[in-house]
Amino acid sequence: MNKNLYQPINGRIVDIIDESPLIKSFVVVPDEEFSFKTGQFVELTLPGEGEAPFTPSSSPADEEKMEITIMKAGRVTGLLHQCDKGQKVGIRGPYGNGYPVDDFTGKEVYIIGGGVGLAPIRSLFLTLVDRIKDFKSVTCRFGAKTQDDFIYKNTLFGSWQKIDGVEIKLSVDQASNGWDGNVGVVTTILDPSDVDIKNTVAIVCGPPIMMKYVTFKLLEFNFEPKDIYLSMEKNMSCGFGKCGHCMLGKYYVCKDGPVFTYEQIKDYPKIWE
Amino acid sequence: MEAVFTSKLKTLLDAVAEKFLLYVSSKNEDHYIYNKYDQSGKRSVEFNAIRPCAPLKEFLFPVRELAATYPKELKADDIKPFAVFGLKECDLRSIEILDKVFADEDFKDQFYIKRRENMFIISSDCSEPGETCFCNLFGGQGFPQMGFDLNVSKIRDGFIIESGSQNGNDFLINHSQLFGDVPDTLLSERDGNRAALQNQLEQNNQKLKIDAEFKEIVENAQNSEVFDAEAANCIECQACTRICPTCHCFYLYDTTQQDYFAKMKMWDSCMRFGYASMAGGANPRKVLGDRMKHRLLHKFVYFLERYGVNMCVGCGRCIDTDIGGVDLREILKKLNEEDTKTKTVK
Numbered sequence: 183m184n185k186n187l188y189q190p191i192n193g194r195i196v197d198i199i200d201e202s203p204l205i206k207s208f209v210v211v212p213d214e215e216f217s218f219k220t221g222q223f224v225e226l227t228l229p230g231e232g233e234a235p236f237t238p239s240s241s242p243a244d245e246e247k248m249e250i251t252i253m254k255a256g257r258v259t260g261l262l263h264q265c266d267k268g269q270k271v272g273i274r275g276p277y278g279n280g281y282p283v284d285d286f287t288g289k290e291v292y293i294i295g296g297g298v299g300l301a302p303i304r305s306l307f308l309t310l311v312d313r314i315k316d317f318k319s320v321t322c323r324f325g326a327k328t329q330d331d332f333i334y335k336n337t338l339f340g341s342w343q344k345i346d347g348v349e350i351k352l353s354v355d356q357a358s359n360g361w362d363g364n365v366g367v368v369t370t371i372l373d374p375s376d377v378d379i380k381n382t383v384a385i386v387c388g389p390p391i392m393m394k395y396v397t398f399k400l401l402e403f404n405f406e407p408k409d410i411y412l413s414m415e416k417n418m419s420c421g422f423g424k425c426g427h428c429m430l431g432k433y434y435v436c437k438d439g440p441v442f443t444y445e446q447i448k449d450y451p452k453i454w455e
Numbered sequence: 456m457e458a459v460f461t462s463k464l465k466t467l468l469d470a471v472a473e474k475f476l477l478y479v480s481s482k483n484e485d486h487y488i489y490n491k492y493d494q495s496g497k498r499s500v501e502f503n504a505i506r507p508c509a510p511l512k513e514f515l516f517p518v519r520e521l522a523a524t525y526p527k528e529l530k531a532d533d534i535k536p537f538a539v540f541g542l543k544e545c546d547l548r549s550i551e552i553l554d555k556v557f558a559d560e561d562f563k564d565q566f567y568i569k570r571r572e573n574m575f576i577i578s579s580d581c582s583e584p585g586e587t588c589f590c591n592l593f594g595g596q597g598f599p600q601m602g603f604d605l606n607v608s609k610i611r612d613g614f615i616i617e618s619g620s621q622n623g624n625d626f627l628i629n630h631s632q633l634f635g636d637v638p639d640t641l642l643s644e645r646d647g648n649r650a651a652l653q654n655q656l657e658q659n660n661q662k663l664k665i666d667a668e669f670k671e672i673v674e675n676a677q678n679s680e681v682f683d684a685e686a687a688n689c690i691e692c693q694a695c696t697r698i699c700p701t702c703h704c705f706y707l708y709d710t711t712q713q714d715y716f717a718k719m720k721m722w723d724s725c726m727r728f729g730y731a732s733m734a735g736g737a738n739p740r741k742v743l744g745d746r747m748k749h750r751l752l753h754k755f756v757y758f759l760e761r762y763g764v765n766m767c768v769g770c771g772r773c774i775d776t777d778i779g780g781v782d783l784r785e786i787l788k789k790l791n792e793e794d795t796k797t798k799t800v801k
Contacts, residue, residue, distance in 0.1 A: 185565070186522075186523055186528065186529060186530070186565055186566075187562055187563070187564055187565070188522035188523040188707070188718055188720065189523040189525070189528055189529065189718075190523065190525060190718075192525065192526060227709060227718070228709075229525065229709070229711075229716040230709055230710060230711030230716040231709055231711075232708060232709045233707070233709065233718075234734065255734040255735040256733075256734025256735060257734075258734070259734060272525055390737060415733065416731065416733065416739070417730075417731050417732060417733050419706070419707050420705070420707060422560075422561075422562035423560070423562070424556055424557065424562070424564070424703070424705070425704055425705045425706070425707065425723070426703070426704035426705075426723070426725060426753075427704070427706075427723070427730060427731060428731075429731075429749070429753065429757070430739075431752075431757065432756070432757035432760050432761060437562075451677060451745075452739045452740075452745070453739075455737060455738065455739040455741075
């Protein structure tokens with residue numbers, strides 16, 4: 183009861199990794215004990231400037247620090263991009279439900295991501311890989327504008343591809359730098375034979391337009407709406423279902439989400455906007 | 456439960472003001488607003504016939520407040536006991552609704568709770584309903600039965616004061632020398648007033664009675680053109696949501712002070728264009744009619760599904776304040792007509 187909901191805990195940025203022209207990953211060390219479930223999000227405060235919601239991209243198993251991958255998209259993210267190592271930050275959270283990883287046990291996991299949507303997916307991916315034997319397979323289909331726009335390039339093009347039980351295919355909207363993989367939006371590398379649809383959960387995270395067309399494609403493949411997990415992004419502000427900004431139908435994305443099955447939200451208007 | 460009589464309101468208010476910082480309703484042109492109580496009697500205190508124009512929420516959830524400071528942590532300790540006189544039954548029911556949001560959930564807002572615990576509530580019966588009052592359509596009756604510390608009913612020769620809580624009881628017992636007994640004849644007079652009030656409310660809102668559930672008609676109106684048509688009269692001033700005693704959306708922002716950083720919390724409105732917009736410009740409710748629809752869906756569908764109660768008490772403040780003439784009662788009526796028509800066609 184004595185805890186002030188609005189009070190961030192202090193932390194600092196200890197490292198900054200350039201991921202792509204518009205995206206950086208910030209390694210943040212909280213001053214106090216802090217843990218989260220994969221897919222939950224935090225409100226990261228730049229003191230005196232503002233806060234914004236981000237899903238950590240690191241594994242929850244790392245309790246010392248967390249990584250937050252941020253695309254320069256607005257005022258707060260623009261200011262965060264100008265920060266240097268050592269910058270003090272505030273952290274509130276974790277908020278929301280996260281991915282129901284235990285429910286995926288014994289199933290094939292089909293992960294489809296685009297652009298900076300790979301950030302929450304990386305956290306999920308690392309969580310799944312930690313206990314890869316619990317799942318029948320992990321099949322990834324990732325897209326980006328160009329090869330340069332992929333984030334986590336080192337692991338994505340390297341070590342992740344070599345993990346037993348994992349299969350990854352990539353696509354770019356525009357080929358460059360000797361790209362010899364698929365060219366086209368991410369839906370062009372989705373195929374019903376990728377997974378055993380009846381025993382698969384699909385995880386989708388990316389820009390709204392991408393999530394929309396991927397969802398429609400999966401429905402064409404006869405995925406059940408309850409087996410399609412979407413990371414919805416709305417204007418999450420307070421983080422605990424009070425301030426109202428992130429309402430999606432009756433749901434508070436911050437509290438009831440950010441992960442929803444398509445079944446939960448399919449009947450609401452303009453969910454992709 | 457104690458009931459006492461006083462011929463002068465001032466007797467009660469002076470006694471309350473000895474113990475609490477007291478806010479009272481006072482007349483400002485044709486409406487009532489809350490002011491700090493002035494014991495000198497320079498500013499006259501009137502028994503307000505209907506709810507003050509300002510919503511009660513401003514005492515529990517101020518227009519703007521400090522939500523957090525850092526690096527040094529803010530505590531809710533400096534919230535002192537205070538009392539409010541002049542609120543009506545609709546206001547009491549609005550507190551129940553705000554409690555569900557700020558106090559009754561897994562995430563408790565300690566500033567709200569602290570204010571709530573420190574608020575001594577002196578409600579009162581309405582004398583006669585205002586033109587825009589439609590509380591009876593939302594289960595109201597114009598006089599409080601619970602949720603107060605003290606309630607005041609105006610009768611011809613004075614006021615009946617009744618306690619509704621342990622604090623209220625203690626107050627009346629501790630000040631028994633100030634008040635007289637209430638004979639049954641006065642209680643009958645009060646009950647007569649109350650019955651007349653209920654009748655008046657029924658009569659005033661007869662033509663607005665809707666057979667269907669509000670939830671149903673608003674839920675069925677997803678594709679209705681009523682919202683866009685009504686939006687044509689809306690000037691986006693957001694007053695309807697700010698003056699609403701149940702609307703509780705807020706906006707968090709950060710500021711830099713001389714030696715600390717602060718997180719501020721300020722009322723916000725879902726009628727504001729940028730309310731739901733995200734970094735990068737995506738905005739699910741760019742269209743004003745969609746924002747109006749969302750406001751009604753939240754009030755009559757989503758909130759009800761989550762908390763089991765409508766997020767409207769029928770106080771009519773949003774109608775009083777609307778410069779463009781948007782009238783919630785009329786919207787509900789139109790949606791009902793549309794809904795009935797659709798069902799008949801089917």
